[in-house]
Amino acid sequence: MDANRMLARPWLPGVELFHADFSGQPFGRHSHDAFAIGAILQGVGGYQCRGARHALPAGTLSLMNPEEPHTGHAESPRLVYRMLYVEEARLPALLGRKRLPTGFRELNPADDGQVAAGLARLATEFERGAALALESELLEVLERVFVRHGGLRAAAPAQRDGGVTAFLRDYLEAHYAEAVSLEQLAGLVQRHPRHLIEAFRRAYGVPPHTYLLQRRVREAKRLLLGDQPPLEVALSLGFYDQAHFSGTFKRFTGVTPGQFRRAART
Structure with a gap:
């Protein structure tokens, strides 16, 4: 049984967190008007992007730039992941930088567990709705991911x-x-x-x-x-x-x- 949830708050526009827990549900070719930052928690995900087929086991990240066409499916009986969507126009205000990320070059880098843990904390704060904690966790995840994988210089x-x-x-x-x-x-x-x-x-x-x-x-x-x-x-x-x-x-x-x-x- 699918147990998907989309988390968002009206006072934090342009930011959504998708908690996916499903089996067998395919996603046709599509794109997002946002940067997508995901962590595979259980099972193996799969998709086609940039002219190639990719398999994402647990412990890897899924990183995509805005308007990047791709498909999506589960390559295991069950797939669980969290995916953070942040609209590109929101990054200047969120990151507070003159030089913004250049975009993700690698689609599926390995995660040392810190991004997955950050997304888990972010999901918890989305559900609680405490603005101070939610905004703080969001900035930490964005800073970590874009510095490591998106061409953003460390502050x-x-x-x-x-x-x-x-x-x-x-x-x-x-x-x-x-x-x-x-x-x-x-x-x-x-x-x-x-x-x-x-x-x-x-x-x-x-x-x-x-x-x-x-x-x-x-x-x-x-x-x-x-x-x-x-x-x-x-x-x-x-x-x-x-x-x-x-x-x-x-x-x-x-x-x-x-x-x-x-x-x-x-």
Whole structure:
């Protein structure tokens, strides 16, 4: 049975993530008006492109330029992959570079696992709808893929920008329970999101969305010592649901919210 999903958000135009899980469904010759960045997770995919037939086993990437005609099919009983589509016109704003990618030369390079992992995190954030984390993961995937495979020069290390990063840290401390977007933060300090993330990471060791989660977990500890149920704590702090809260809490503390609460009351 096919279990395909297309993930998109209205406030992030020109960007879609297709999670494919199917058997036997062929795709006729077509093209996309976007760069396509995919990772094969299970099975073997196949397609015809640039005058040749290609087989893509798990662990390889599928990279295509806009308007590049190709077909598509599964060469195994089941095929699972994730494919990120980014319209070419969106790249200047997303990458914040004067020189943009020249395009993908190799269709099926091997993946060291980092692109597949990045697409997995991106899929999770698409479903949660948290703008700050989603936009941050998107920029990381694009930077990694286009520098490695698309002719984009690696960015120079971000310089320390103490006044800007301190302002952002104070803003996150004051608004930790709110839905904060990367575009919003960039607008506050008149910096491109990519520069903002790099400068913040250089100053505090983590990107803004991780800092925000750490701040929420710190507040959650205080609230869990009171009488609020964990679900109320989760929703009051801006978590998507209790599972998201529990997973994030354990990621930073090593225990679940329930374990923390029980230990504090013994």
